[in-house]
Amino acid sequence: MSIDYSKLQVLLVDDQMLVRSLLIQTLKSMGFHPELIAQASDGTAALRLLQVRPVDLVICDIEMRPMNGLELLKELRCGHTLNAPNLPFLFLSGHSGPVNVVQAIQLHADDFIVKPPTPAEVEKAIRLTMSRPRPLVDPFAYYTAQIDDSGFVGRRFAQAPLESDPAQELELWDVPADALLAKDLFSLSGHLLLPAGSRITAGQLNVLREHHDRYGVSHIAVVPEETSEQ
Structure with a gap:
């Protein structure tokens, strides 16, 4: 398969x-165009970039602060970009210890290049x-990934709304990005997709809409915007 790296x-x-x-x-020696090569010095900066700019490939270090590479990959796999x-x-x-390798595999990293790499290894x-071929990724399957000593990597869910909080039942196509869930969101088969108190991203909404037959979600209960902002 011929790959046009310049694009x-x-x-x-x-x-x-x-x-x-x-x-x-x-x-550049492989043919990548310099203007199409973006840089970030840590996972937090990279996440901000991935939230506004489409890319075709990420090459990422692991040990960084404040957000490391594993946390960044989890945010990506969860559909937060x-x-x-x-x-x-x-x-x-x-x-390249076994823990990092196992955690990278759990998040379906494509490969693991050990520093310092040679140009041939990178290529x-x-x-x-x-x-x-790109695998079909379920962005709702990564929230509980056990990939560090604390048992959780990436953003934690917000506190669930109280039962007394008002809930607004919206059709899937009417749910705005970043809406706060008033109730647990389940698939048609009964699998928990997102717990109450979490915010559903634009990427997750797109997956639910494009793969409606798979998830079977037609309505979502959200906290009205004026209530969720209080």
Whole structure:
């Protein structure tokens, strides 16, 4: 399969500028267009970028603060960005211990490149990742991923609304992005998708709408906006 790297938008996430610079040189030698290579120094900055800019590939370090690479991948897989939950995602890290590898696999990372990588290793990982068909990712399946010592990585749910809070039942197509759920959201088969108190993202709404036969969600109970802002 021939890949036109010049048209791909890639995001490099690493807290070391030298590492990002070396990666940029490797990507340019592969044919990536410099103007389509974005950079972020940590997971938080990368998440903000992914929420407003579509990309085709993420190459990310693991050990960063305040948000590390595993947390960033979980946010992506949960549908909390503008990009597709199954976006190609490569880890680049000097921390290749079994715990990190297992956690990366749980979040369906595409590959794990050990620092310092050679240009040939980077090119091979990118070529294999961009050549394989993208798997169908369920963004509602990652919230309970056990991927660190505390048992939870990524955002935690807000406190559920009290039973006395008003609930507004909206048709799926009328639910606004970032609406606060007044009740637990279940699939047609009875699987808990999101608990009450969480906010449903635009990406999650798109998945529910595009795959209605799979989830069977037609109405969602939300807290009216004026109430949720109090």
